[in-house]
Amino acid sequence: MSKKPLLLLFFIIPQCLWGQAKFVNDTLFSNSDSVVVTATRTERKLNNLTVPVTIINAKTIQQNGSLRLTDILKEQTGINLTSGFGAGIQLQGLNPDYTIILINGEPLVGRTAGVLDLNRIALGNIKKIEIVKGPSSSLYGSEAMAGVINIITDASMGAPLTMGLRYGTYNTIDANLETKLQTSNFQYQGFLNSYNTDGYSIRPNSNSRVTTPIDRYSTTQQIKWDLSSKTNFVLNTRYTSEQIQNEIAVANNGVTIYSIGKENIKDINASATINHRFSKALKTSVRTYTTTYDAIQNLLTINGLPYRDVLNHNFKRIENQTDWNLSKKLQAVFGLGAVWEGVKSSRYDSEKLRKQNDIQYAFTQWEWKPSEQFTLISGLRFDQNRQFASAYSPKISMLYKLNPQHQFRFSVGQGFKAPDFRQLFLDFTNAAAGSYSVFGSAQAQQVIARLDALGQIGNLFPNYYLLKALKPEYSNGMHFTWDWKINTRSAVSLQLFRNDIKNLIESQQVGTYITGAQIFSYLNIGRAFTTGFEAEGQHRFNANWSLNGGYQFLSTGDKDQIAAIKSGTVYTKNNQGYSRLMKLNEYVGLPNTSTHKLQVKLNYNSPKGYYLNLRAIYRSRWAVNNNNGNEVFDNGDVFASGYVAINSAAGKSFKNGLSIQGGVDNISNYIDAANLPNLPGRTFYTSIKYQLQKNKN
Amino acid sequence: MNLQKIAMGLGLSIALVACTKDEETIVVPVSAITVKDLAADTVTGLGLDGRPQSAGTTTYYSLVDNKAIASTDAASTKWDIAFSSTKILINGGTSGPGIGGAFVQIGSFDTFTSIPADSNFKTDNANAASFAIPLGSGKAWYNYDGLTTLVSPIAGRVLVIRTATGKFAKIEIISYYKGGVTLPASASVNDKLFKQRYYTFRDAYQANGSKDF
Numbered sequence: 001m002s003k004k005p006l007l008l009l010f011f012i013i014p015q016c017l018w019g020q021a022k023f024v025n026d027t028l029f030s031n032s033d034s035v036v037v038t039a040t041r042t043e044r045k046l047n048n049l050t051v052p053v054t055i056i057n058a059k060t061i062q063q064n065g066s067l068r069l070t071d072i073l074k075e076q077t078g079i080n081l082t083s084g085f086g087a088g089i090q091l092q093g094l095n096p097d098y099t100i101i102l103i104n105g106e107p108l109v110g111r112t113a114g115v116l117d118l119n120r121i122a123l124g125n126i127k128k129i130e131i132v133k134g135p136s137s138s139l140y141g142s143e144a145m146a147g148v149i150n151i152i153t154d155a156s157m158g159a160p161l162t163m164g165l166r167y168g169t170y171n172t173i174d175a176n177l178e179t180k181l182q183t184s185n186f187q188y189q190g191f192l193n194s195y196n197t198d199g200y201s202i203r204p205n206s207n208s209r210v211t212t213p214i215d216r217y218s219t220t221q222q223i224k225w226d227l228s229s230k231t232n233f234v235l236n237t238r239y240t241s242e243q244i245q246n247e248i249a250v251a252n253n254g255v256t257i258y259s260i261g262k263e264n265i266k267d268i269n270a271s272a273t274i275n276h277r278f279s280k281a282l283k284t285s286v287r288t289y290t291t292t293y294d295a296i297q298n299l300l301t302i303n304g305l306p307y308r309d310v311l312n313h314n315f316k317r318i319e320n321q322t323d324w325n326l327s328k329k330l331q332a333v334f335g336l337g338a339v340w341e342g343v344k345s346s347r348y349d350s351e352k353l354r355k356q357n358d359i360q361y362a363f364t365q366w367e368w369k370p371s372e373q374f375t376l377i378s379g380l381r382f383d384q385n386r387q388f389a390s391a392y393s394p395k396i397s398m399l400y401k402l403n404p405q406h407q408f409r410f411s412v413g414q415g416f417k418a419p420d421f422r423q424l425f426l427d428f429t430n431a432a433a434g435s436y437s438v439f440g441s442a443q444a445q446q447v448i449a450r451l452d453a454l455g456q457i458g459n460l461f462p463n464y465y466l467l468k469a470l471k472p473e474y475s476n477g478m479h480f481t482w483d484w485k486i487n488t489r490s491a492v493s494l495q496l497f498r499n500d501i502k503n504l505i506e507s508q509q510v511g512t513y514i515t516g517a518q519i520f521s522y523l524n525i526g527r528a529f530t531t532g533f534e535a536e537g538q539h540r541f542n543a544n545w546s547l548n549g550g551y552q553f554l555s556t557g558d559k560d561q562i563a564a565i566k567s568g569t570v571y572t573k574n575n576q577g578y579s580r581l582m583k584l585n586e587y588v589g590l591p592n593t594s595t596h597k598l599q600v601k602l603n604y605n606s607p608k609g610y611y612l613n614l615r616a617i618y619r620s621r622w623a624v625n626n627n628n629g630n631e632v633f634d635n636g637d638v639f640a641s642g643y644v645a646i647n648s649a650a651g652k653s654f655k656n657g658l659s660i661q662g663g664v665d666n667i668s669n670y671i672d673a674a675n676l677p678n679l680p681g682r683t684f685y686t687s688i689k690y691q692l693q694k695n696k697n
Numbered sequence: 698m699n700l701q702k703i704a705m706g707l708g709l710s711i712a713l714v715a716c717t718k719d720e721e722t723i724v725v726p727v728s729a730i731t732v733k734d735l736a737a738d739t740v741t742g743l744g745l746d747g748r749p750q751s752a753g754t755t756t757y758y759s760l761v762d763n764k765a766i767a768s769t770d771a772a773s774t775k776w777d778i779a780f781s782s783t784k785i786l787i788n789g790g791t792s793g794p795g796i797g798g799a800f801v802q803i804g805s806f807d808t809f810t811s812i813p814a815d816s817n818f819k820t821d822n823a824n825a826a827s828f829a830i831p832l833g834s835g836k837a838w839y840n841y842d843g844l845t846t847l848v849s850p851i852a853g854r855v856l857v858i859r860t861a862t863g864k865f866a867k868i869e870i871i872s873y874y875k876g877g878v879t880l881p882a883s884a885s886v887n888d889k890l891f892k893q894r895y896y897t898f899r900d901a902y903q904a905n906g907s908k909d910f
Contacts, residue, residue, distance in 0.1 A: 578871070628851075628852045629849035629852055631835075638882055
């Protein structure tokens with residue numbers, strides 16, 4: 001073979017790179033021109049950002065064979081999946097409660113025990129996902145404590161018609177239909193997705209499946225309409241409906257109740273935005289948003305007793321944001337808004353009565369760029385509301401470009417998470433299992449006093465007298481990032497992070513009934529930290545092959561527990577069950593956090609449209625249960641074993657718009673039913689997709 | 698009854714040999730005894746209401762004789778401590794005719810060798826939550842985890858006992874489950890149901906009436 005074909009290849013490749021076959025992990029490479037909106041609420045190029053951002057583009061999502069948001073997030077550095085109350089994500093060691101999930105900039109609601117089930121979100125029409133790490137409450141308010149995940153759909157590009165069908169293990173069928181219409185001043189995107197699965201059982205001899213049969217339908221519609229050269233209008237709607245067949249074994253205090261039934265969940269979001277540009281330097285937008293999450297669980301227990309659980313959460317928001325470029329060097333953002341939020345739940349005192357909260361907020365952000373090398377951004381947001389204490393969220397971040405190869409970012413900010421409705425209003429007595437009660441802090445004293453007057457209270461604990469209006473949970477986060485583009489083929493990035501959290505809201509026993517049954521409520525008591533570093537790297541071997549990977553080292557701890565261990569009041573048990581003093585080096589930190597997480601991805605893309613990827617994810621052990629009763633996690637406790645999951649997908653895109661894909665997830669068939677219910681055994685899938693090609697003029 | 702006694706007599710035999718002439722100043726170290734799988738109102742089945750069923754019995758135990766005492770002797774001073782699921786009774790107060798009492802000491806069983814003179818022994822009263830050994834998760838000797846439904850003895854809790862006849866003993870509870878080890882979280886629902894309420898504990902009883910072990 002002569003050298004000519006090879007040479008030719010090199011000429012073709014750049015086109016492919018910028019055309020359909022963009023490079024894989026976009027954050028490190030070549031996409032420094034990618035526009036990011038989440039980090040500053042303004043459009044900024046990735047390499048001009050002052051805070052760490054990860055971008056996952058449509059191509060990566062598609063080539064990985066990811067269907068649901070969880071599929072792609074679990075392969076990202078610094079992110080672990082959590083189970084229990086749906087699949088949530090842990091970002092840099094912080095629980096799912098502390099990451100806000102946005103779709104096109106608007107928050108999703110409907111959390112169960114603080115967890116938003118990310119399996120709700122289909123990825124078929126996603127343009128990209130932006131992940132901002134570090135407190136971002138200065139722009140987004142509550143929940144943006146660990147970071148922000150923004151899922152962006154876009155009507156402005158792509159084929160007029162796309163159809164996709166996928167079939168996989170457990171009779172999992174996923175079907176997509178997407179249409180796009182474009183005229184000179186009007187763009188429409190419609191998307192339909194249906195997802196059906198039989199679910200799977202990875203517990204031998206169990207009548208309860210780990211994942212139950214699910215039928216999920218969702219549709220999104222997006223309209224962008226340029227009313228004039230200066231004004232446009234954007235309308236987004238999303239509707240998701242899911243039905244889950246439940247076979248549940250609920251056990252409490254040795255009581256096990258087997259139930260069967262159905263869970264119906266509806267999730268509706270609608271936003272309308274008007275953007276107007278007054279001049280080159282001044283533009284404003286008005287956004288309105290409404291969303292409702294409605295979940296009804298109807299179960300029939302094995303004894304024939306019906307069990308019904310209802311949650312209805314609505315959220316309405318209006319917001320104005322004005323961007324003002326005072327000069328080339330100084331740009332400002334101003335925003336203000338109001339939120340009306342309410343929850344109805346069978347777990348509150350009345351299922352009919354909606355618990356309400358109103359929030360008013362204002363924020364501003366100033367970006368100063370004295371030179372091409374240096375950018376400084378400072379922001380502040382104030383949230384005021386009816387149900388709990390107000391919150392200020394400041395943030396300062398900066399970027400220094402030493403030279404084209406080296407960039408440094410540093411940010412420090414405060415994030416908060418408001419007490420949620422459950423923590424304020426829960427009024428739940430588990431009559432079947434021990435008759436324990438949990439009362440939200442907003443009414444615990446009232447309810448308990450009433451019960452006391454009826455002679456039902458046995459004891460009140462010291463914690464009862466500490467009950468007061470909950471304060472938000474606060475986190476101070478610091479992030480330092482160093483990006484090094486070694487050469488045109490290789491790049492690495494190193495990030496150090498630390499989050500200090502205070503006022504953690506924890507459920508605490510506040511008393512007992514005369515029967516001895518426990519009564520719980522919520523108090524601001526905990527202090528914790530998460531710290532560590534992330535390293536990411538990418539190397540291109542040649543035009544076709546590339547390797548990228550990421551590693552996170554994480555250290556966490558409960559500060560009060562560490563203080564107790566230091567003061568010599570915490571004991572642990574040896575393997576005979578005998579107590580002895582616990583040493584600080586035996587402390588393993590917060591439960592469900594792993595010290596090491598590593599993922600490596602080998603990627604092949606040919607100019608002819610073939611691709612192949614092999615992805616390995618390793619997560620080290622994490623503490624799941626305290627079995628020596630000291631409520632502090634040490635080496636003697638119960639851990640989930642570390643594991644490796646290997647996924648692979650391969651496919652080909654044809655020139656006529658057809659593409660096919662086949663894949664295997666969890667090749668080594670790693671199963672841990674108790675600790676990884678979201679990881680089924682080895683699964684296979686195959687998919688076909690057709691994109692109607694645009695007429696090329 | 699599935700009751701085994703394992704004398705941990707090593708320390709005892711060596712210490713006894715070590716007698717000197719100053720007999721009055723000698724502290725005789727007390728041997729620790731491990732009691733394994735003492736059944737305490739074990740579960741007989743699952744009720745229609747979904748709650749575990751049991752006969753509601755109480756197991757009475759003599760720390761002096763290291764044996765279970767028949768419930769017909771409940772109104773005597775033959776027993777010192779009694780168990781009924783997670784509830785621990787001490788022979789005294791409302792629980793029995795003895796002069797027993799107890800308190801919970803934070804520390805390790807082995808290093809707790811002397812009961813301080815100003816210790817405040819409590820006695821059982823009408824409310825189990827304020828018994829000498831208070832009933833409830835996190836209150837005295839165990840924590841209950843609602844997610845795993847397991848009862849774990851708290852590390853570093855010594856139950857300091859005054860017996861029915863006024864002697865002293867110390868107890869460390871090792872397990873609430875048959876086999877002497879807390880079940881793993883992944884244990885079957887059946888195991889969690891039927892293997893609970895078996896106490897394994899070690900105790901040291903000072904027969905000479907002193908407060909030193």
